[in-house]
Amino acid sequence: MIQFLATSTRVSGTSGCRRTFPRRLLHTMTTLVVPTLAALFAQTVFMSSLRAQSSDRPNVLVILTDDQGWGDLSVNGNTNLSTPNIDSLARDGASFDRFYVCPVCSPTRAEFLTGRYHARSGVYSTSAGGERMNLDERTIAETFRDGGYATGAFGKWHNGMQYPYHPNGRGFDEYYGFCSGHWGDYFSPPLDHNGLIVQGDGFCIDDFTNKAIAFMESNVKQNKPFFTYVPFNTPHAPMQVPDPYWDRFKDKPLAMRHRDPQKEDVDFTRAALAMCENIDDNVGKMLAKLDQWKIADNTIVIYFCDNGPNSWRWNEGMKGRKGATDEGGVRSPLFIRWPQSIPAGKQVSQIAAAIDLLPTLAELTGQKVGGSKPLDGRSLAPLLTRDDADWPDRKIVSHWKNRVSVRNQRFRLDNRGELFEIATDPQQRVNVAEKFPEVMAELVAAAESYQTDVAAGYDDDQRPFPIGHADYRYTQVPARDANFNGGIQRSNRFPNCSYLKNWTQTDEVISWDATVGASGIYEVQLHYTCPAEDIGSTIELSFGDSKLTCQLTEAHDPPLRGFENDRVKRPESYVKDFKVVTLGRIELTEGPGQLQLKALEIPGDQVMDFRLLFFTKIE
Structure with missing residues (x-):
């Protein structure tokens, strides 16, 4: 002093x-x-x-984007856009030439979080419960939290909504974002903050960035290391982006096109590239803060994508896109920057995958992985920190639904039984199965072993949806997870952000296979819409012998929305501003059962459009 x-x-x-x-x-x-x-x-x-902190344990910042292909970066040769901040991670850190993720969203997230193939963790779908990781899986957030790190996630979770599947139940102290696979509006939408529904603040990617920065700054001031996970939800549809970004692209000629240009929707490509430039600006904001706080040298920054591009657009001529197990569907950029220990501009040619990131970060930061289940990934630390690493060849499996593909350093066996020498044929145009029969046999055996030992029965899902927990007050029970009968319909074939409509009969029931985690009194809120001419239905919510009856007395009939911010027509559901009403309180007893919502009386033509039930444990 x-x-x-x-x-x-x-x-x-x-x-x-x-x-x-x-x-x-x-x-x-x-x-x-x-x-x-x-x-x-x-x-x-x-x-x-x-x-003092910079000489202590390194911080970790992981940035994951949604539906951004390998080719959606200027560092990878795409002149249609400019991504200088993301490109700087490759310049200042390590860049992996062939890094592989899953063909779609939730499996990649599960593999990053667990270090294990997604089929092992119970992930078999992208919605309606199939995106959840089994509760006996240990996550990377738990590894870092147990090692004394502050842990936070900001963005699209997509691995379970109800606690303990919720991020707060998987090792993250702080969560802000949405848990579904896609969201209906990117401008100030309703979001989840540690289980509570809150209103977002502006364009969601900007919002997630600001919340992540605040979380990191808070821990910098407390001199506590952080593990910050920022899973952005763009450029996944709906194709929404602030005007300044769209204005750069809406009339822009595209010099680089998909290898089959007749397949490409140019306006969709323009929207995706505009969203990627917005991502780049937000990455730049986070990197600038690390510099400002003088912790950049001892912060590990990782950038990768969750699958191939969500449309036919330039991707270096690779075969396939999102959903495919070919190179174009599963190749992702991977940049790892850690100035204190990883040489700038390092190029890594060995194949790697999302399953490798947990063991890699654990080794780089000195964390104990723990848990009883073996990892499928291997630590990439030797490739990052040494030039003479002993690195034997390996096989990486790409899998989605009934499609299995196997990659070694030189070849890819695709899900149709064709073999491609990626080293000389990166676009997978020439089948060389007859030329390399021994390689073919080896990779076929690996695919069969995966199907037998890893994927057999992985989609046989008997897990109920949890309601209530001794350690958590809040539970969201959305329409996307519901079963229903009669004439009830989803607002869209993609369940994630859908609601249920055309509910017209008393014998029609909306239900969930559920289990109550903690006995007690729960207050229940309903998210709904209903026009004035149909208001007045009496509805009953029940679980076992417990029942809660309420009459809908307030009309609320807003128009569909979301399209006003779309740059191209969306395939997913439009949304509404749903009304929230408190139904009352219900006593629930711990254990399994069926949660049911039905109508006892319907004075009009319909009951309501149903979006969500929200449970709060009172006592």
Whole structure:
């Protein structure tokens, strides 16, 4: 601490004689200089603490994008767009030439989170419960939390909504985003903050970035290492992006096109590239903050994508797109920057996959993985930190539904039984199965072994949806997870952001196979719409012998929305501004059962459009 002692208006000069000090100047020093020096000292102390932290355990920032292909970056040769901030990660860190993820969203997230093939963790779909990881899987967030790190996730989760499938139940102290596979509106939508439904603030990618920055800054000030996971939800449809980005692309000629240009929807490509430039700006904001806080040298930053591009667009001529197990469907960029330990501009030619990121980060940061289940991934640390790493060839399996493909360093066996030498034929145009029968036999055996040992029965799902938990107050039970009968319909064939409509009969039931995790009294809220001419239905919510009856008395009939922000027509459901009403309280007893919602009386033509039930444990 600095102390200034002023006991006299006279001070000693260098010659030893006494010199009069002007009182006005002394006043200026005490009122202006002293506070300024004190502030500088406080800043010095803060920066010293940051430097002390930089020599301690490294922070981790993982950025994952949704439906962005390998080719949607200028660093990979696409001149249609500019992504300087993402490109800088390749320049300043390590870049992997052939890094593989899954063909679609939730499996990739599960493989990153667990270090294991998604089929092992119970993930077999992208909605209606099939996106959930089994609760006996240990996640990368649990590894870092147990190692003393603050853990936060900001964006699209897509591995379970109800606690303990919720991010807060999988090792993340802080969560802000949405748990479904896609969302209906990207501008100030309803979001999930640690289980509560809150209103978003502006374009969601900007919002997620700001929340992630606030989380990291809070922990920097506490001198605590952080593990921050930012799973952006773009450029997944709906194709929405703020005007400045769209204005750059809406009339832009595209110099680089898909290898079969007649397949390409140019406006969709323009929207996707505009969304990628927005992602790049947000990556730049986070990187700038790491520099500002002086922790960039000791922060590991990882950037990758969850699958191939969500449309036919330029992707270096690779075969396939999102949903395919070919190179174009599963090849992702991977950049890892850690200036303190990874050489800038390092190129890694060995194949790698999302299953490798957990063991890699654990080794780089000195964390104990723990858990009893073996990992499918291997640590990439030797490839990142050494030039002479002993790295034997390996096989990486790409799988989605009934399609299995196997990759080794040189070849890919596709799901149709054809063999391609990727080293010389990266676009998979020439089948060389007859030329390399031994390789063919080896990779076929690996595919069969995976199907028998890993994937057999993985989609036989008997898991109920949890309601309530001793450690968590909130449970969302959405329409997307429901079973229903009669004439009830989904608003769209993609369940994630859908609602249920055309509910017209008393013998029609909406239900969920559920289990109550903690006995108690729960307050229930309903998210619905209903026009004035149909208001007045009496509905009953039941679980076992417990029943809650309520009459809908408030009309709410907003128009469909979402399309006003779309740049191209969407395939997914439009949304509404649903009304929230409290139905009342219900006593639930721990254990399995069926949660049912039905109508006892319907005075109009329909009951309502149903979106969500929200349970809060009261006692």
